[in-house]
Amino acid sequence: MAKNSAVSMAASNLESVSSSASGQPAPRKSAGPRAAARRANEKRILAAAEEVFALAGFTGATTAAIARRASLPKANVHYYFRTKKALYRSLLNNILDLWLNEADSITEDADPAEALSAYVRAKVAYSQNRPFASKVFANEVVHGGSQIRDYLENQLKARVDGKVSIIRRWIAEGRMSPVDPYHLFFSIWAATQTYADFECQAAAVLGKDKLTAGDYRKAADHVEAMILKSCGLEPGGAAGS
Amino acid sequence: MAKNSAVSMAASNLESVSSSASGQPAPRKSAGPRAAARRANEKRILAAAEEVFALAGFTGATTAAIARRASLPKANVHYYFRTKKALYRSLLNNILDLWLNEADSITEDADPAEALSAYVRAKVAYSQNRPFASKVFANEVVHGGSQIRDYLENQLKARVDGKVSIIRRWIAEGRMSPVDPYHLFFSIWAATQTYADFECQAAAVLGKDKLTAGDYRKAADHVEAMILKSCGLEPGGAAGS
DNA sequence: GCTATTCTTGGCCATTTAGTCAGACTTCCT
DNA sequence: AGGAAGTCTGACTAAATGGCCAAGAATAGC
Structure with missing residues (x-):
């Protein structure tokens, strides 16, 4: 209920994109079969997110839609990317790397x-x-x-x-x-x-x-x-x- | 819970923009002091909407934010434009006219x-x-x-x-x-x-x-x-x- | 085999938000 | 003056959605 200026809602309270790209639960070791599967899943989710965010924008995209597109249950998406914003920022990171x-x-x-x-x-x-x-x-x-x-x-x-x-x-x-x-x-x-x-x-x-x-x-x-x-x-x- | 393809949500079920621009309650006569006030209010809401939609996109924009920006209660916005989509389409109409x-x-x-x-x-x-x-x-x-x-x-x-x-x-x-x-x-x-x-x-x-x-x-x-x-x-x- | 760690998932909840409504208020016409 | 049409608005509702959780399933290491 904060009385923000009408439009400021568009600019949310995030630090901008930096480097850390992947999910959060930080597995013990960063190599191995587990890590590979993790990377594969993240990639899959990111690909789905790219499409959904592109067509619907950040607010218009729903985690449910992303999950559906990745053929995963919604909770699983939230396992790899804690929040929708975290997923969005990971995706942006990948895209910006290309740009540069x-x-x-x-x-x-x-x-x-x-x-x-x-x-x-x-x-x-x-x-x-x-x-x-x-x-x-x-x-x-x-x-x-x-x-x-x-x-x-x-x-x-x-x-x-x-x-x-x-x-x-x-x-x-x-x-x-x-x-x-x-x-x-x-x-x-x-x-x-x-x-x-x-x-x-x-x-x-x-x-x-x-x-x-x-x-x-x-x-x-x-x-x-x-x-x-x-x-x-x-x-x-x-x-x- | 329809099993739409994951992304189709972006394309909603609207006929595309045509001509009818203004609100719905259709006053008895289309000229006079009442009508002028109505047009002024619509213009004000459209100006606010232009800004909010521009910064947040269709889904990201809220009617509350538009109302705030127009210094009107939200219900009043809905009085002049029945739905958010109707408002959006009116706005698009104005913009497309410029374009042409x-x-x-x-x-x-x-x-x-x-x-x-x-x-x-x-x-x-x-x-x-x-x-x-x-x-x-x-x-x-x-x-x-x-x-x-x-x-x-x-x-x-x-x-x-x-x-x-x-x-x-x-x-x-x-x-x-x-x-x-x-x-x-x-x-x-x-x-x-x-x-x-x-x-x-x-x-x-x-x-x-x-x-x-x-x-x-x-x-x-x-x-x-x-x-x-x-x-x-x-x-x-x-x-x- | 046994345990610790990671992964998976259905179900749940709090919040946000578009849209409604009833009633108050204003303006206009006769 | 009086009534009708139009305008305004706070309060409410139903639906959608991001995120959480707890319990179970799978896997790795010993």
Whole structure:
């Protein structure tokens, strides 16, 4: 009955996501057949949770639905993950790990066109292969990202800042045209993830139920071309003005 | 206790959004001082709902929170909108109306560069001025869009198809380079709306709490330049390759 | 075999929340 | 003034849901 401001309910009282990923009952030894079974069950539950959280959001998802999807009794889910929030945060951890390593192709001495092209294609592939993961992340960010604030402000920012310096250097060396590197990343993320997060909209506009492999190919081609052109780059690898 | 497939709960049993927007008790006459007060109250509730739904999603939002935000007793909210879903659908209707008219600058005889530029800038401005509306829409689409399927497949698709033909003609007339018009729209939507839907991510990466007016200006400049270049257009209005 | 540890699960409970309702109150019309 | 239509609201209810528990089943180590 606390008189919180009407909307603050969205931001719950959690520390943000850190490292500890797995369940709580902490078995005596971390290796062995028991531990393997445990990891398998956790993985199964996480996979179910990814789907349910993606389709219903955090509050909309029920532990019962997750359990049903994992073909386990609800109490069993609560055995591996004490609370719904703990499960949600474990899931986010897994997803964020993926996110961080996607820009690996962007390195100091890479070719700008090749690096950006690889990045864009990796992200479109991710949208195609892990749409639920993308949606869980999108949902979290749209709702204010209270569970991942720390990750966004620290790990992600640091990683992006690093890539931004690389791009600034590329620009200074005349290897690509001057663009704001931050906004370049925002555009890449948006234009690629939209094929996961907003798939149903794209599909509807294209007059289909679901996007096909061909659609994703076209999407990758289109976004790649757009990003490269916006940086004055040619697909081959030669630099423009 | 129905044995629905684990995830189907996300798609509830609603007809999709159509036209009827307002409350139910249907006053005798649709004009007059009473009706004006009614409209004012509905507007107030819708504004509150926009914010609460944006931050918490459909399931996460509570009618109590919406009422609190509108400074009204909960029962009063239910007087104007019988159910939470009815309120949600009214809100979606308002938002979708905005969406449909944003591409008005794209007409047969407009200058491609000017038209696309205006469209991009209108959409960035929308992200800046109505971030909650954008988030409500994003949330709905991310979760499968069960409430707006009809809108997406009919009204929106028709509107987009119209704009696509225009762009195809521009391309045929050599007024811009060949790009896939559908994916061009997907990219424009994504790159502009990301500043509303994913604001907290962009802000975190930029090391701020919130995006500033300057950030939105930079965003508009960046996306405008990106889209124009990807179409082989110059900001002034002259056509390229 | 025996015991300790981990795992499994049905059943239970407290809390939250959408929606109802009866009655009070206000505004309008004649 | 008086009544009718519309508006407002506190209190209540039924359903859903996260989480707990205790007892049983399985497994590992000795």
